Amino acid sequence: MNRIILPLLFLAFIVGGVSEKTNAQCKQQVVYQCATNIDKAIYLRDFNTKLRKGKKGHGSGTKWAVVLNKGTHYRFTLCTQGGFESNVILTLFDAKHPEDRKPYQVTKYTGNRKTSNRFDFICNKSGTYYLSIRFKPGKESKKSCAVGILSFVGKNK
Amino acid sequence: MIKKIFSVILVGLFAASFVGCGGKDPDEVDFGDANDFQEDVQQIDENAINGILESFSSPVEMAALIEDLGVPFSKKYLASPEVADDYDTNFKKAIGLGVLSADLGYLNVYAKTGEIVNYLAVIKGIADELNIGQFFDFQTLKRLATNNDNMDSLMFLSVNSFHQMDEHLRKNNRSNLSALVVTGVWMEGLYLATQIAKDDSNKSLRDRVGEQQMILTDLFKILEVYQTQDKNFEKLVKDFQELNKAYEHVSITFVDGVTETVEIDGITVVIQKDSSIVEMSDEQLSNIISVTEKIRNKLISL
Numbered sequence: 431m432n433r434i435i436l437p438l439l440f441l442a443f444i445v446g447g448v449s450e451k452t453n454a455q456c457k458q459q460v461v462y463q464c465a466t467n468i469d470k471a472i473y474l475r476d477f478n479t480k481l482r483k484g485k486k487g488h489g490s491g492t493k494w495a496v497v498l499n500k501g502t503h504y505r506f507t508l509c510t511q512g513g514f515e516s517n518v519i520l521t522l523f524d525a526k527h528p529e530d531r532k533p534y535q536v537t538k539y540t541g542n543r544k545t546s547n548r549f550d551f552i553c554n555k556s557g558t559y560y561l562s563i564r565f566k567p568g569k570e571s572k573k574s575c576a577v578g579i580l581s582f583v584g585k586n587k
Numbered sequence: 588m589i590k591k592i593f594s595v596i597l598v599g600l601f602a603a604s605f606v607g608c609g610g611k612d613p614d615e616v617d618f619g620d621a622n623d624f625q626e627d628v629q630q631i632d633e634n635a636i637n638g639i640l641e642s643f644s645s646p647v648e649m650a651a652l653i654e655d656l657g658v659p660f661s662k663k664y665l666a667s668p669e670v671a672d673d674y675d676t677n678f679k680k681a682i683g684l685g686v687l688s689a690d691l692g693y694l695n696v697y698a699k700t701g702e703i704v705n706y707l708a709v710i711k712g713i714a715d716e717l718n719i720g721q722f723f724d725f726q727t728l729k730r731l732a733t734n735n736d737n738m739d740s741l742m743f744l745s746v747n748s749f750h751q752m753d754e755h756l757r758k759n760n761r762s763n764l765s766a767l768v769v770t771g772v773w774m775e776g777l778y779l780a781t782q783i784a785k786d787d788s789n790k791s792l793r794d795r796v797g798e799q800q801m802i803l804t805d806l807f808k809i810l811e812v813y814q815t816q817d818k819n820f821e822k823l824v825k826d827f828q829e830l831n832k833a834y835e836h837v838s839i840t841f842v843d844g845v846t847e848t849v850e851i852d853g854i855t856v857v858i859q860k861d862s863s864i865v866e867m868s869d870e871q872l873s874n875i876i877s878v879t880e881k882i883r884n885k886l887i888s889l
Contacts, residue, residue: 458747461747462740462743462747465743465747466739466740466743472647472651472696472742473647473739473742473743473746473747474645474647474648474651474746475645475746475750476747476750494641494642495638495639495641495642496642497642497643497801497802499648499652499795499798500794500795500798500862500863501791501794501795502648502652522857526861527846534846534857534859535848535855535857538855542853544853544854545852545853545854545855548854548855549854549855549856549857550851550854550855550856550857551856551857551859552856552857552858552859553859554844554858554859554860554861554862554863555841555859555861555862555863556798556801556839556863557801557863558642580645582645582647582648582651582652582655584655585652585655585656585791
């Protein structure tokens with residue numbers, strides 16, 4: 431009996447490990463679809479993260495630093511996988527506008543394909559900013575992934 | 588029987604250690620070239636270094652600004668892809684990868700698909716030699732450039748490939764190479780901006796050149812970390828000291844303001860009212876232009 435069970439357990443162990451890895455960040459197809467749905471803006475980079483419910487009810491997520499330049503009109507777009515559009519947020523902040531108090535902006539889900547989970551930022555101060563992607567407080571859920579896209583709309587005229 | 592159970596568990600744990608812990612990719616090879624780098628020599632908060640390197644946004648942003656200002660395309664600003672023929676160390680390859688990726692960004696922004704294929708081929712060659720070619724889908728990129736049918740996809744794939752290559756270097760203890768790639772991108776962007784600023788007195792461009800002082804400060808700190816590992820880094824740091832000196836008296840001040848949020852065509856637009864103000868004399872700009880030109884030309888002819 432053990433001859434059957436043990437190899438099966440072993441297989442489950444390996445497959446579990448593999449699926450953990452493949453469920454990590456969003457697949458390239460998701461990133462591509464998000465990056466090419468930015469309405470005439472130029473894709474600059476993406477921020478790809480896995481999301482899962484944290485131990486104390488806090489959702490996991492990731493924070494990145496990004497240098498933004500004065501006089502530039504940027505666009506931030508958030509895409510998620512598997513129906514989590516209204517549960518995940520992208521936040522833009524810096525030291526003066528902390529993530530948990532008065533960040534520059536947080537994405538909002540409105541259901542409109544062109545405007546939902548997206549905002550523009552007209553930067554007037556060159557420097558390092560931060561961007562995070564996390565579950566909304568109280569909306570932590572099972573494993574998912576999300577991707578943020580930073581794009582260049584133009585010079586601020 | 589117990590032996591069998593133990594051996595199955597051991598094999599399982601061994602295999603899982605490869606699957607679950609993000610070990611090095613099987614195709615990754617350590618470079619043993621005497622001209623190249625010693626790994627793990629310096630452990631000065633690698634996370635901080637990686638965070639800074641990652642924060643420099645994109646090999647296309649400077650080109651996007653230049654195009655948006657209405658500056659006409661000129662091939663004379665670009666490094667020839669043939670410079671890569673002489674890249675015989677990883678130091679030169681990493682710098683070259685950055686420089687040529689920034690040029691590819693410039694070509695992408697201006698949709699010069701005829702030229703793009705040459706740059707793609709050379710970048711793919713360098714990426715393969717640095718063992719990061721798996722992130723650069725040359726055939727798809729070439730098809731997109733040749734068919735000239737989907738510039739958005741071409742832009743996405745080429746910029747995204749660049750970021751994946753850079754990220755792979757950082758995640759696999761090769762941040763020294765990532766620092767060089769980022770240096771190459773940044774230097775080429777600054778070169779493009781300063782060459783155009785020679786004949787164009789546009790204030791946005793001038794400010795952008797002046798603001799590079801902030802990035803230069805961070806990049807310089809990172810390059811200093813690696814200078815004890817490699818003579819080439821040491822020389823690069825000396826060159827950057829000259830650039831630092833050119834930027835020494837450029838002044839950047841900050842003014843506080845209250846951010847405004849408006850809605851335009853259904854999209855929330857955040858207008859930052861804090862601002863940064865650059866003060867740079869014509870003489871300082873002229874000096875920055877000439878030092879940048881000197882260093883960049885030295886880098887591409889290493």
